[in-house]
Amino acid sequence: xxxxxxxxGSLVQPGKSLKLxxxxxxxxxxxxxxxxxxxxxxxxxxWVAQIKAKSNNYATYYAESVKGRFxxxxxxxxxxxxxxxxxxxxxxxAIYYCSLFAYWGQGTLVTVSS
Amino acid sequence: DIRMxxxxxxxxxSLGETVNIECLASEDIYSDLAWYQQKPxxxxxxxxxxxxxxxxxxxxxxxxxxxxxxxxxxxxxxQSEDVATYFCQQYNNYPLTFGSGTxxxxx
Numbered sequence: 001x002x003x004x005x006x007x008x009g010s011l012v013q014p015g016k017s018l019k020l021x022x023x024x025x026x027x028x029x030x031x032x033x034x035x036x037x038x039x040x041x042x043x044x045x046x047w048v049a050q051i052k053a054k055s056n057n058y059a060t061y062y063a064e065s066v067k068g069r070f071x072x073x074x075x076x077x078x079x080x081x082x083x084x085x086x087x088x089x090x091x092x093x094a095i096y097y098c099s100l101f102a103y104w105g106q107g108t109l110v111t112v113s114s
Numbered sequence: 115d116i117r118m119x120x121x122x123x124x125x126x127x128s129l130g131e132t133v134n135i136e137c138l139a140s141e142d143i144y145s146d147l148a149w150y151q152q153k154p155x156x157x158x159x160x161x162x163x164x165x166x167x168x169x170x171x172x173x174x175x176x177x178x179x180x181x182x183x184x185x186x187x188x189x190x191x192x193q194s195e196d197v198a199t200y201f202c203q204q205y206n207n208y209p210l211t212f213g214s215g216t217x218x219x220x221x
Binding site: 035043044045046047050061062063064097101102103104105106107 | 115148150157158159160163169199201203205208209210211212214215
């Protein structure tokens, strides 16, 4: 059974940093292209970032709204994908999902507020 | 960026009815389109990929069609468990983009 479990969400002040972790199981993680997608309080879905597999040189892609502030990475030995979020803004407040698109985690809530 | 215009924003239909949800891309996305269902408090679930391919385990009353810039999701014989918000997504080009969602309710 495919499982994606996100952790690391919390309440954080604007300008601060936070790192999300997505632990996975039930599929060949090393071959998978992993995504982070977020859902705003208004329920709009926004794709955030993607990291491809080793065979694709771990290529990464980002939404313009997070480029230069967020970094996606992976550890194939731990079947985990990460999202390092720096210089957080109030508009980054959302539920963050780890996703294969065919499978989604339950999400972790990030709230950016002073 | 490719803009995905989804309509209607909300929809109310009776049990057993057929409903259609539309998604218009701002440019040709060559059938690189997915449909998701999201029930309240849950994560999105993939229904359709490549515009018309049914994801494993999804009931056959769901179907997708379209090409170029125009796509649609059809739900036949509406069931109570179909109450949800439906999103389209294009994956033809970065950044990947979603429609704004269609909230489906039972009349």
